[in-house]
Every structure is written in C-alpha cells, then in structure tokens.
Amino acid sequence: MDIKLLSTLNSERAARRATVLITELGSGEQRLVKEADLAGDEMAEALDNQLRSGKSGTVEVDGKAWFLTVQAPPPRIIVTGAVHISQALAPMAKLLDLDVTVIDPRTAFATQERFPDVTLLAEWPEEALQSVPFDGYTAFVALTHDPKIDDPALQAALRSSCFYIGALGSRKTHGKRLERLAAAGFGEADVKRIHAPIGLDIGAVSPAEIALAILGEIVQALRGPRRKPV
Incomplete structure (x- = not known):
C-alpha cells in the first residue's frame, strides 16, 4: 500500500x-x-x-x-441514566457488537453490581463527555427523565454528528423538553433529529421490551440510508 x-x-x-x-x-x-x-x-x-x-x-x-x-469505527451507545431500561439494554447491545457507556451522577444507581462489564461513569454529563465525545458512530439515549442530567448531554448530542438521538418520555414530557431546547437556541431542524417517543413502535411495556425497541431503532439508523453529515 x-x-x-x-x-x-x-x-x-x-x-x-x-x-x-x-x-x-x-x-x-x-x-x-x-x-x-x-x-x-x-x-x-x-x-x-x-x-x-x-x-x-x-x-x-x-x-x-x-x-x-x-x-468503520466500532459503533457505540452513550446512555444517560443507570435505570432498569439501560440494565436490560447493555447486555442486548453487547450481542450486537455495540459498546455501551452509561452516564449517571447518582451513585446509588450507577454501580458495577447493577452494570457488570459496562463502562460506567458516575459523573455529570458535562464531565463524562470529555472522555467519550460524540461522533458520527455514536448513538445517544436519554433515559433519566431528569433535565439536569439528560438536557446537557442532549444538547451536546444535537451539536454533534451522532447517527441517532433518542429520548424517553411521554409526548407531554417531550413537549416540555422541546421548550427547554428552544430556549437554549435549538431550532426546529435540530430537534427533529430526536427520536421521541423513543424506540420502534412494537407496543413495548417492560424495561426489556423498551430496550429492544430502542436497539431496533438504533440498528435501523446505523444500517439504513445514511444521513448527511451535520
């Protein structure tokens, strides 16, 4: 060569x-x-x-x-929220060769006992994302329902070339989220990148089913027609 x-x-x-x-x-x-x-x-x-x-x-x-x-870089998923859904999502993602990093400053939730063999950052997103910045082969998933944790990471994801951005929550919750993002200077084209309600529409109800729906949507975004670089 x-x-x-x-x-x-x-x-x-x-x-x-x-x-x-x-x-x-x-x-x-x-x-x-x-x-x-x-x-x-x-x-x-x-x-x-x-x-x-x-x-x-x-x-x-x-x-x-x-x-x-x-x-191609190894695709990865960055999750805010050491919650039940992310507990189910991490081992499923490993089967798909997707690396998972979970960010949650709440040390009662972010424990190795709950997340064995997972990169776990018990830090605020502003700090954690210094070591795992978003790029075009990163999917971001917001799962905490806490704006203090989800919003900073969500804003960083929207400023990046992430191939997938998803956020958990009802339409009412997402409406309030959009208001906060608009106040932070994000326009309609920016927020349209967010998959909300998150995951494929398979009627998921349990944490494991929701995790499955999220991973299906991530794989669809990864392997489907590529979006233009942001």
Whole structure:
C-alpha cells in the first residue's frame, strides 16, 4: 500500500472516521475515499452500500471488479441514566457488537453490581463527555427523565454528528423538553433529529421490551440510508 494512503487511513481511524479503500482487482490500483467525500465519488452507491453493511467485499462496477475494504469505527451507545431500561439494554447491545457507556451522577444507581462489564461513569454529563465525545458512530439515549442530567448531554448530542438521538418520555414530557431546547437556541431542524417517543413502535411495556425497541431503532439508523453529515 502507498505510504500516503496508509498514513491517511491511520489518521482517519484515530479520529473515528470511516473510510473505504478501493482496490481494482485487475491492476491492483488503489485509492482511498473518506466518508465525508463519499457522496461525490463516482462509485458512491456501491461505497455507501458497503459502508452501511460495515463489511468489506467485492463489487462489480462498469464491468470491472473492485475490492472495497471498509474501515468503520466500532459503533457505540452513550446512555444517560443507570435505570432498569439501560440494565436490560447493555447486555442486548453487547450481542450486537455495540459498546455501551452509561452516564449517571447518582451513585446509588450507577454501580458495577447493577452494570457488570459496562463502562460506567458516575459523573455529570458535562464531565463524562470529555472522555467519550460524540461522533458520527455514536448513538445517544436519554433515559433519566431528569433535565439536569439528560438536557446537557442532549444538547451536546444535537451539536454533534451522532447517527441517532433518542429520548424517553411521554409526548407531554417531550413537549416540555422541546421548550427547554428552544430556549437554549435549538431550532426546529435540530430537534427533529430526536427520536421521541423513543424506540420502534412494537407496543413495548417492560424495561426489556423498551430496550429492544430502542436497539431496533438504533440498528435501523446505523444500517439504513445514511444521513448527511451535520
């Protein structure tokens, strides 16, 4: 591989940004496409399909065979709220190869006994997000019902390129949330990114069912048609 391509590849990996290395199988010629440049590429459709799958593979375009090497950051979920739903969500997410970080300053809830094998930050979101900043391969889930905990993280998520943002609560609760966000300077286009009511509409009632609905919606956002970068 060309040293410049390798250097760019390593830089994008370190910054948690996706790339696709394109190799023409006939000639061995290679080039690298960053996710931010994907839409303008002549092979955009094939690259997008491969990137959404998260897997490398061979495709045929214009009568030529190409191998597309996908380098995508491990997707992760950041949750505010060490609650029953997040207790159910964490082990399910692990089965889907989704890393979970739970943020909750309430130390009575944020314990390793309740969340074994989970990255747990018993801090306020403003502090915790310094070590796990949002990016394009991060999903954010707000579950506390406490504006002092959920709102700062929600605002940070809306300012980022998170691929999914969801917030638990009734329509009345979400209406009040939207009022607070508007007062903080967020417009209609911003708040439309929030999935609320959260999760796929499967009639979920128990914490485990709600967690399942949330994860289904996250996978749909991750593997479905990509949104334009924010």
